[in-house]
Amino acid sequence: MKSTIGIIGGVMLFFMSGLAFANSYVKDKLHKPVPGGVAVVSLGEHSQAPKVSYLNKPVMVVSNGNTSEYLAIVGIPLKSKTGVAQLQVKTPTGAQKVAFQIQPKKYKEQHIKLKSNKYVTPSEEHLDRIKRELAAQTNAYANFRHATPSNIVLDRPVEGGRYSSPFGLRRFFNGQERNPHSGLDIAVPSGTPVKAPADGVVTIVDDYYFNGKTVFIDHGQGMVTMYCHLSAIDVKKGQTIKRGEQLGKVGTTGRSTGPHLHWNVSLNDSRVDPAIFLGAFQP
Structure with a gap:
């Protein structure tokens, strides 16, 4: 019984690790939320892709792997100020604002x-x-x-x-x-x-x-x-x-x-x- 539990636990751990990798891959690669950078912002789980805009411009939205979570891939203008910024998000059930943080960066x-x-x-x-x-x-x-x-x-x-x-x-x-x-x-x-x-x-x-x-x-x-x-x-x-x-x-x-x-x-x-x-x- 212990060995069976151990096998199931190992499989579950592997499965959960796979999900964690899927959830972090795009953010780990692209999330550099500075002026002139990219913010990867979770929009939560939805039955279909939300419509997102930032500074009155439409924003890329992609599904996070095989999950029902969606991510906004946001380009941040080089002249942006640091601090809190907000996305405008529309779904079939309504509209909301989703905040993200712009961090400082100095260019040469x-x-x-x-x-x-x-x-x-x-x-x-x-x-x-x-x-x-x-x-x-x-x-x-x-x-x-x-x-x-x-x-x-x-x-x-x-x-x-x-x-x-x-x-x-x-x-x-x-x-x-x-x-x-x-x-x-x-x-x-x-x-x-x-x-x-x-x-x-x-x-x-x-x-x-x-x-x-x-x-x-x-x-x-x-x-x-x-x-x-x-x-x-x-x-x-x-x-x-x-x-x-x-x-x-x-x-x-x-x-x-x-x-x-x-x-x-x-x-x-x-x-x-x-x-x-x-x-x-x-x-």
Whole structure:
């Protein structure tokens, strides 16, 4: 009898450990609730996915493994203040607010010397072009397809190389401060293949003033990734791309001082640190 009880206890312990792993996996990987980070917030158990918004933007909601618990995967804008923040949650039975805490994080500065001032103080003609390009990118980031991403812990889009400029840097070009760095730079040789880190739909293929040759992929539920300074593009707008398929090659087009991939990740129209999705976040 004792051995039988021991076996049952062991099975139950293994089963409970499995549930604990399922319950903690996404949060352990992605929950970095700082400005420019990601908050993984439990919404409790529901018969269907709640609808969630943050700062009037729809938020990704996923089921927690094979359970009836749902999680909100929330992008936190880089300019957010620390302290308590609230999600707006709607279910068939009503609406409620769910709070989460934004923790502090300090970002470093970066001073970059460019050979030409045309990327520091663009001409009026170039400013018109920049405004058009910004509008296209703004629309792409704001899009919310209801398809669930194939994976939210993402693959590294290029092999090898080092992280040359992290997310969130306060950047100074030729001594003039510009917007903080909204992505992660990975320094690899020109021509290095760039691959999709998850399934998605290509929404932008273009050659931009600052970004150079650029690709946007919409992965669903407000997760959008951008790849820029490419030397070549291997996809077309509207194309469905699978995880691991090549979308282009690394280059140094646009405002760039050398070959690298500039990679953006956006959630609910907030640019967040791509290192979080690779397990390389630095507190």
